[in-house]
Amino acid sequence: MSADISAAVPAHGPTGAARPRPRPRRNKVPEVTPYFWVIKILCTTVGETAADLLNEKLGLGLTGVSLLMSAVLAGALVAQFRTAAYRPGVYWSAVALISVVGTLLSDNLTDNLGVPLEASTAAFALLLAVVFVLWFRSERTLSIHHIDTARREFFYWLAVLFTFALGTAAGDLVAERLDLGYSLSAVLFAAALAVVAAARSTRALGAVGSFWTAYVLTRPLGASLGDYLAQPFTDGGLGIGTVLTSVLFLAVVLVLVVFLTVTRRDVAAPEDGGPQEG
Template sequence: MTNEMSKTSAAPAADSQALSSGPRPRWNKVPEVTAYFWIIKVLCTTVGETAADLLNEKAGLGLTGVSVLMSALLAVVLVVQFRTSAYRAGVYWLAVALISVVGTLISDNLTDNMGVPLETSTTVFAIILAIVFVFWYRRERTLSIHSIDSTSRESFYWLAVLFTFALGTAAGDLVSERMDLGYWLAAALFGLAIAAVALAHFKLGLDAVWSFWIAYILTRPLG
């Protein structure tokens, strides 16, 4: 009787060990896309633009100094982000804010320091972003942000985010400054473009993944 009881009590322990030794659950590293997601994203975008201009013009660091400082801070935060096992709001959104600054500075350096026309930088960033998406899809067979659950996918995700900010900055400056439309009219145009994407998604069946990434690019110049 004692032997039977010991065997019975040992079974749950063995089951527990089997469960604990099984594969660890994979957690998505990106928040759910809700209205709050887009509000915070636009605010992070605005902070990125303002911080880049403030440090460049008011703090006297210059574009090069600001670029080095912000890139170093972004690298540190991304190391923390990659080492987390699940979505952490503070770390994630700090990374978005910093990558917004760095993406802005990449575009500004090309335009202000190197004299690259906005038409050229906008085209180049669009091509680079397309290349990132192609390699991402070829490796992972998905561009969905609902499955950012591996180091590879997260690497592609943050690389894509960086170039959406760079592209959005260049495109926003091209429309508002080079085309001489002004900031308010340009903001209205980008707002209408975002509304058109939302309408195409909800009413015309535009793919959710592409709807997300198009809107993600457009919210940068809007901010």
């Protein structure tokens, strides 16, 4: 009966003019496709090598570089929050910059404050858990398919920042403190990602849990790959250098972002049903 009544009532205001229907809110992040993970790992590698490069070349010191890149990141996030929907160039610029800042955040604790990697890894894991708890208590979901309000977007980017910082600390802990080296560390984190993928395919791990676990693990994977390429032979790397490694990976990211901007392969179709998790 209610459906019949609503169908019979015209969508007009008191003056007879048609009432504008509210526009559906659009998701501010891309769909999780293979392109998503490839670009995310590449941005992670750039974050590691670019942080090292800036720290070496700018002469501002670790603290000065951290303040500068935090200011640049703030500008990128302002641009991201002002967009009405997902824009590949704006979104991935923010991810690349937050990768740099997350790396610098972890490096500051280790190099400037002398915090052990075990402690910083645990601290960032705790902070990430707190963000997830507050996010879920506020929104009743951690779904990335519905980052369509300013509050959800705030929680999303805060979680992303702490995943990068956590991944940096955990990656350094494994590669340097445990002395496994960059190449073996990359293999180890790739194997961990394979376990997450297998758990997801067998439904032993849910969509939300598998996504955020993979998001954390891709950070040390990309960082280990970047260090392996950039660091000198004496330190267990290939000696390509931070400049060339950063430029090469940034070029690939740029090509992929332009491709996605044109093809919109990572933009979800409008949903007819309820929210999906993942």
